[in-house]
Amino acid sequence: xxxxxxxxxxxxxxxxxxxxxxxxxxxxxxxxxxxxxxxxxxxxxxxxxxxxxxxxxxxxxxxxxxxxxxxxxxxxxxxxxxxxxxxxxxxxxxxxxxxxxxxxxxxxxxxxxxxxxxxxxxxxxxxxxxxxxxxxxxxxxxxxxxxxxxxxxxxxxxxxxxxxxxxxxxxxxxxxxxxxxxxxxxxxxxxxxxxxxxxxxxxxxxxxxxxxxxxxxxxxxxxxxxxxxxxxxxxxxxxxxxxxxxxxxxxxxxxxxxxxxxxxxxxxxxxxxxxxxxxxxxxxxxxxxxxxxxxxxxxxxxxxxxxxxxxxxxxxx
Numbered sequence: 001x002x003x004x005x006x007x008x009x010x011x012x013x014x015x016x017x018x019x020x021x022x023x024x025x026x027x028x029x030x031x032x033x034x035x036x037x038x039x040x041x042x043x044x045x046x047x048x049x050x051x052x053x054x055x056x057x058x059x060x061x062x063x064x065x066x067x068x069x070x071x072x073x074x075x076x077x078x079x080x081x082x083x084x085x086x087x088x089x090x091x092x093x094x095x096x097x098x099x100x101x102x103x104x105x106x107x108x109x110x111x112x113x114x115x116x117x118x119x120x121x122x123x124x125x126x127x128x129x130x131x132x133x134x135x136x137x138x139x140x141x142x143x144x145x146x147x148x149x150x151x152x153x154x155x156x157x158x159x160x161x162x163x164x165x166x167x168x169x170x171x172x173x174x175x176x177x178x179x180x181x182x183x184x185x186x187x188x189x190x191x192x193x194x195x196x197x198x199x200x201x202x203x204x205x206x207x208x209x210x211x212x213x214x215x216x217x218x219x220x221x222x223x224x225x226x227x228x229x230x231x232x233x234x235x236x237x238x239x240x241x242x243x244x245x246x247x248x249x250x251x252x253x254x255x256x257x258x259x260x261x262x263x264x265x266x267x268x269x270x271x272x273x274x275x276x277x278x279x280x281x282x283x284x285x286x287x288x289x290x291x292x293x294x295x296x297x298x299x300x301x302x303x304x305x306x307x308x309x310x311x312x313x314x315x316x317x
Contacts, residue, residue, distance in 0.1 A: 015069075019052065019076040024084050032092055040152060040191065041096035041126055046088055050101045051075040056132070057236075059170050060197065064234030065102075075107065078114035082121050089123060096126040096152075105135035111142055118149050128153035128193075133173045133181035140184050153191040156181060160196060161214030162207040168200070170236075175214065182218050192222040198274070199229035200237075201246060201265035208274055215278065224282075226275050231262060248310070259299065260306045272299040 016022065027046065035045035053073040054065050088094035105111060129146075131154045136143065143151070158178045160166055166173055185192050196211055215224055231238040233252050241247050241263055251262035261268045276296035283289045 015072075015074070017074065019074055020080045024087060027088065027092060035096060036098065036128075037153075041098070041128060043096070044088075044092050044094055045096045045098070046092070046094060047098045047100050048081065048084060049076075050081050050099055050104065051107075054102045055106055056103070056172055057170055058172075059168075059236035059240075060229060061232070061235055063236065064232055064238075067234055073107075075110060078110055078117045081114065082117040082123070085118075085123055085125060086121055089125070094125060099127060099129045102130055103132055103135060104129040105131045105139050108139055108142075111139060115142065115145050115149065124150070126150045126152045128155065128191075130155045130157075131181075132157065133177045136181040136184055137177060143184055143188050143190070147188045147190055151190060153193060154185055155193045155195070158194045158196060158214070160198075160207065161211035162203075165200070165203060165207050168202060169197075175210075178214070179218060182222075192219065194219055194222060194224040196224065196226045197229055198226065198271055199263060199266050199268070201241075201263060203266075205270065208270075212274070212278065220282065224278075226278055228268070228271055228275075229262065248306075259302050261303060268303050269300065272296060272303065275299075 032044035032046070034047075035041045035043050038045075051074060052069040053071075053075075054061070054069070055073065056062065085094065085097065088097070127150050129151065133156060136154070136156070156178070157171075158173075159169060159171055161175060163175050166175070182192060182194075194215075196215075198208060198211070211226075229237070231241055231247060231251050238247075238252065246264045248261055248264065251260075273296075276292055276299075279292045280289055283292060
């Protein structure tokens, strides 16, 4: 079953209202040695979802996310989540957990209750979360408490160092907010994993340079990812670019690594170069630098191959 078929099946499926009624995931059939960073998050490591839905309308995701999870925010109770943590500790010796929920910090009342429940459990576990910059700022007073309880890393979708692009995405954040959120986490000695996205027809080299500048000034000692946009079916951008005839054939089946062009009017050679330059600059070993060089050359080959085949195909037509 391909991505499109899976997406349709999830959309058409019945949404469960009370997530506390679901049984805990059967962990006997999955690996317990799947930590995304064993040096930071010790094994046995597990992933947990605390909610299904997102309040926001970023154009590269929405409204597909709401079609998938429903417009109503559905959240497991804090008590239920902590009960699963205790269960994983007792049965598997849990040492760390990734909370995969898109916006772990979006509901302040739930967050306060979670902190209270985790304190009462006396459970010792390291964890990382996904958190938007505006929610990190809103809950800045709770970040310190989460750190004491085991928060070790936060994944932030910063997306761009350009306010113009953030408005274009309808992200609901700004460059200034992103800087404040990063500083809040740094001041609490919490590691950061930031993601950036590029590859849009309206994006200029100046916008990309602003992203480079943001990384240099704020994230030089942190982990970051620089990915190219994939037009996910059902998203605002997918529908917009499809209507304008800007989508290359099968672009929605791309992965997030830059292996083929997706949108017409985007300089993928330049994006590949920027990706290579950024990771080369912040690589901490010759092996890593060599790997990025090989990947860069491979990308250039794949992009060139795609364009050659594309233009030959259209010339024959």
